[in-house]
Structure formats: structure tokens, C-alpha cells
Amino acid sequence: MKTGRWLTWIGSVILFLTGIGHGAKLAQLQGMIQASGLKAPLDGIVRACWLTFSGEMVAIAVIATVASGIERGGRIVLICAATMILNGALLFHYLGLFIGVYATLAVALLFLAGGLLQGKQTA
Numbered sequence: 001m002k003t004g005r006w007l008t009w010i011g012s013v014i015l016f017l018t019g020i021g022h023g024a025k026l027a028q029l030q031g032m033i034q035a036s037g038l039k040a041p042l043d044g045i046v047r048a049c050w051l052t053f054s055g056e057m058v059a060i061a062v063i064a065t066v067a068s069g070i071e072r073g074g075r076i077v078l079i080c081a082a083t084m085i086l087n088g089a090l091l092f093h094y095l096g097l098f099i100g101v102y103a104t105l106a107v108a109l110l111f112l113a114g115g116l117l118q119g120k121q122t123a
Helices: 003-024 026-036 042-068 074-095 099-122
Strands: none
Touching (some): 003 074, 042 074, 042 099, 074 099
């Protein structure tokens, strides 16, 4: 397997596992919602956003993995990298530096490198 595809695959595995782990923490989030006294409809919005973000991470991981295996798929991997950069910027803006920002940045850099290398290898 070529280097670009390996980098994309590594980023996808990290992102997939992060998405699964994020979604698995829903019960912990529900405890925090109850402890904070957050009421409807905001409690539902928070849960929906939490699970949507988890699903997005899993979906982007799958899309990047599939794209890395096709001819000219590097462009799609670069779109996944851009998505991760935007996610990281939003996380940083609203939550500050924490492990999620670092993980998002790491995946974005792996996708960026993988997409660029794959684009060069197919050219």
C-alpha cells in the first residue's frame, strides 16, 4: 500500500475509534445534563448534536478509507481533511484546547498528507 493511503488509513482508524468512543459516552453526557438541570428542548438538542458529531466522525472515517482506495480519491480525502480542520476550529473556538482538538488536528494532518501524497502518486 502506498504511503498516502497508509496515512489516510491510520487517520481513519483513529477517527473511527474516536467516533465510536464519543457515541459510547452518551450515558455520561445524560448524567451531566441531569446534574446541570438543563431542560427541554436544550437537553434534546445537546444529545442530538453529541450523537450527530459521533456519526459524522464515523462517516468521515469510512469515506476517507474508501476514497483512499480509488483512483483520484485523494481529492475526496482532502475534502475530509478540510472537514476535520473546520471541526477542530469550531471545537477550539467554543471549548478551548482539550484532547478532542488535538485528536481532530492529528486526523486532519494525516488526511491532508495522505490526500496530497495520493494525488501525487496518481498523477
